[in-house]
Amino acid sequence: MRLTKTSLRQQLLLWLLLPQLVFCLAGAALFLSITLHYADNAIDKRLIKSANAVAKLIQHQPQIGPELSSKIIATIDSLDDLEIYSIHDSNQRLIAGRAEIALPQTHQPQNDPFFYYQTIDGQKYRVLLQKSAQQSDRTIQIAFNLHERDVYTRNIFLSTAIPLLLLIILTIFFVWWGIGLGLRPLAQLQSMMELRKPQDLSPLALQDAPRELNALSAALNHLLATTEASIDRQRRFIADAAHQLRTPLAGLKSQTELAMRENSPEGLRERLNMVHTSATRSIHLVNQLLTLARSEPGSQTSIPKVHMDLAKIIRDLTAELVPRALAARIDLGCDCFVQDAPLHGNSALLREMFINLVENAIKYIPRDGSVTVRLTEDEKNYIVDVEDNGPGIPDSDKDRVFERFYRREQTGNGCGLGMAIVREIAERHAGSVQLLDAEPHGLIVHVVLPKTELNT
Template identity: 35%
Template sequence: MINSLRGRLFISLTTIVLVTGLIGGVFAHRWAFDEAIETQDSVLIQIAGLVQSGGFTGAQDLHGVDENSEVWLMELGRAPQGTPEERQLWRLQDGMRDATRQGKPVRVVLKTRSDGSRFAVAQSTGVRDEIASDMALRTVLPIAALIPCLMLVIALVIAGSLRPMVRLADELNARRADDMTALPLRDLPSELNPFVSSINGLLQRMHEMIGQQRRFIADAAHELRTPLTALSVQAENLDHVELPPAARERLAALRQGMSRSKHLLEQLLALARHDAESTDCGQWEVVELDLAAKSVIADLLREAISRGVDLGFERAESAPVRGEPVMLAAMIRNLLDNALRFTPAGGRIDVAIYRDGTKAVLRIEDNGPGVSPEEIGRIFEPFFRGQRPEGEGVGLGLSIVKRIVDRLGGSIDAANITEGERSGLRIVIKLPAAAA
């Protein structure tokens, strides 16, 4: 069963064309064959008229009439004579008759002159049928040649008719996941308008639902941040109070949990902020990506030193991009936070920024354990932490990075480092470069 609308239309229409062409070809062949036979009969009658008027005399082959037609003039005399076939012909009445000559079927025209002598103009039936078949075939050939042309025209017409649907599908595939703008109804066939209107209604409902979810996350995170901050202050005040060792351990666990919760809320607020961002990309300023990275690395350098990690630039070249400084700083910070979390003491994190044609490239490499092959395709999903969750991460950092990169119109790729004995994770971000 064919599920393609284009295939169904093509097969249906070509079947109609083939059946119609076959039936028409059979009738055209039959009609052309009969017409060719009648034409040859007329030729024989005309030749007989010329003979009767004295144009030809004596029995002879009339190849001058048609070299391949095998027409003969047979003089039969005033009384039956000659071969049995000629005597049999003499006994027939004047007119068009079927007979035999030398044992082969022929078509003859019998005539009687004014002096009583008779003659016959004969033509081989086999030759007549061959000539008629050839003429009929020439009549049918244009129809046979027309059928493939019609099939090609049908295919082109179907493809042209369905092109708006293909263009609509391509437009949907090229959209970002968070693009809920309505599909345009212009230049679409009227038959597609109800379908596209239904899709636009669905997109509108999804946009409203996602907006409600984002507002809920942002409001919940904002409301929870205040009590968590107050609890953190109270926990810090307990540092100055003399407590038994067991209480100190429980206080440390409490502070670690509150710190992780605070980090989660900050990430949720950042995610909601970037999702709700509505600034037109045409209004973004030009930002030097290397300067933004240097500022972030300067902030994280103390933490990297405390962890025993060598954090620095492998390559730092001018790479201007169009965006918001806060957005770019958040993108780089989340990438470096993730790298610091998984890089062991004594390890290193290399940052490279350079321009490659029309793209500004940011590459970050660490020598941590990397990501398992079955999980590397999911590291940009929200709240995904993999099989080796470490530190205070909540699985939102790389998801926020992905959202920012998509909003900037770039691409992000993550891969495990496999050169030589090295291990770790390499993340490469490519953003549209801007004029300096």
């Protein structure tokens, strides 16, 4: 049975009280049935005793006159009108007693007692039908008026039902009170959430809460902590972005003001070149910020993942960056030891990650250096290594280069977001990135991406 649109209190009351009510009614019915059963047993014993006494009186009596009838009445103790009798011969003719006691049509008299119910003069009787043991041609019927039995049984039932009803009422009261007491921490939690300001993301503190509600409170606190961390991350991102954009925009404004006051064509061209450089740096910074924002976990639902071939992505982007490497006099190579590398991910983010790694290597190693992009695999992961033979990075800085806007060198047009983007994208694909030393010198950016099963 599924309950909808009902409160938790109503559901608990229904499932706690309804079975109790059903069991109480069933118990009362069973008690009444047992009481009637034992009362009928007592009546049956009395009827058998009366029938045996009548059989002895009419033994060897061919005729039953008024005197014998009086003795029979005295024997069955019918002064209180509880018992009446009738005696029939073998032809079912009444020879003594009350004619109102009818013989059953579907039963032939036997030596064994036979009991049945009959209504006589508007009163219900229990009737015994039995052949006389001494004179088998005579059938004796003794009927017992059940009015007193019914009154007795009703009194017993009422004397039991009234305390039982009071017990049910007390049970309902205590169950209602207990449910209210048990739901009080839930009401407290509801009140705390309703009175809390939207900016308040501090953990919830419940006093004397049950284990089940503590689990809910822990889940809510985890959600609040995650939300607070996400908001703090966005605030830091906005603050860092505003700080980083302020410098190139201020420089761009200054260069344009100087260009507007410049009179000579040569000076104007020089100022415009500086404006172009500042604008290019600003565009690069904005693009990096947008890529970083897309790669954060909070934006995961907005960028879909598709089936792709990681090996093809590595080969293609390496080929695309060869002209830039040649212009910088860098030897760029690609070693794919995996022919096909099926992966479920976001191709745009993965391309951005590997382009950042290769461009950083090209930018920061000396001329006539070499950069190698290597793709291998193990049982569970794809491994991409971007190795160069440059000066490398000291161990003290290997963790800091993943921080946003951190730059080891202040020269060039970098904005300090490349490695932060690489880490975010790798973690977005359940992977990891690590900086290792190359032999005899240089740096290896070690990226591990777990394999994913492709559903066909």
